[in-house]
Amino acid sequence: MGVEIGIWVPSYAWDVNSEAELRERLARMRDYVAKCEDLGYDVWVIDHLLTAPGLYGNSWLEPLSMLNYAAALTENVKLGTGIMVLPVRHPVMLAKEIASLIHLSGERYIFGVGPGWYPPEFTATGTDISERGRRTDEIIDAVQLLLSEPNATFNGEFYQFEDVSIEPRPLTMPELWVSGGSRVPDPEYHDVADVPTSVMRRIARSDAWLSRCSGTQEFLLRDWEKITAYMAENHPDRELPRFAHCNFIQMTPGMSRQQALDAQHEHAIRAFGTHRSYEHLQECYLLGEVEHQVGRIKELNEHGMDYVVLGPLSDDLDQLDYIHEHIDKEVNG
DSSP states (O other): OOOEEEEEOOOBOOOOOSHHHHHHHHHHHHHHHHHHHHHTOEEEEOOOSSOOTTTOSSOBOOHHHHHHHHHHHOSSSOEEETTEEGGGSOHHHHHHHHHHHHHHHTSOEEEEEEOOOOHHHHHHTTOOGGGHHHHHHHHHHHHHHHHHOSSEEEEOSSOEEEEEOOSSOOSSOOOEEEEEOOOOOOTTSSOOSSOOHHHHHHHHTSSEEEEOSSSOHHHHHHHHHHHHHHHHHHOTTSOOOEEEEEEEEOOOTTOOHHHHHHHHHHHHHHHHOSSSOHHHHHHHSBOSOHHHHHHHHHHHHHTTOOEEEEEESSOOTHHHHHIIIIIIHHHHO
8 A cells, every 4th residue: 555645835934024035935835835736745744824833933825825826826726724723714705615625626635634732823813722613613613614605594502693605616525634633742731642532523424533642652653543443443343544653754865763863853943942852852753873763664564554744843855855766666566
């Protein structure tokens, strides 16, 4: 079984100090998206409304705007939100934005969703992190209704609307890819080293589980075992969702493990800040020598993972060549 590859494009909004620097960054982004198309790698974007000091050293451009930009530069690859934080959005406006992207991209969008985790993003948008799971499920229901039926009416705990028609609606519904799972525990945040039953219920109704990169390899494999057991017990007649994975990566071919980690350290700190130790980052993300990076992906593939979204920590186009040469060819032959 092979592994399809998607790329988290570098939509992180590093500070720019001049118009010339901005033009250079935009030109590099165009080249980056075009190269994904040439290599046949789907284009994915991350959603972070705010910068999380110490946890992420940057914010990301708004995801659906970024995918509309990518849609204009590509013709064939899929376009995915991996993931979109649903609880900070209103379902009617979101459905209109998604419908427009689907229309402009020729039906290439993958609806990748998750509940989010950073409390200030919820506060800033008038919600509360304690509601994130319930809001996520409600928004999925509301958006799917709006994208599939005219004159839609919805009465939920958080969202209500009556006789709303989103036009143009998609010809076919976008696939629903759901994130969630274990995270290396952090006393300052809500996530834990487990996959709750509420998350498994959400995954069970999806087309794919987009497993997160904030846990260890061991956590990932354990979560997948729990999901497959949950499906066998509760939905024996339903197909398993696809096992996909997303993770950050920085490749430094030809280096030993220590040389690679030394070379990647600056990129990791710039991307993730200093709240977590470098040892913690190595547990979660695809850092280290090429053999280690390829080995982790191969191990996941052996356990059923057949789609991976890789996010280079720089917008250097060489990273796409390294992924093609050392991961795509070695994993897929």
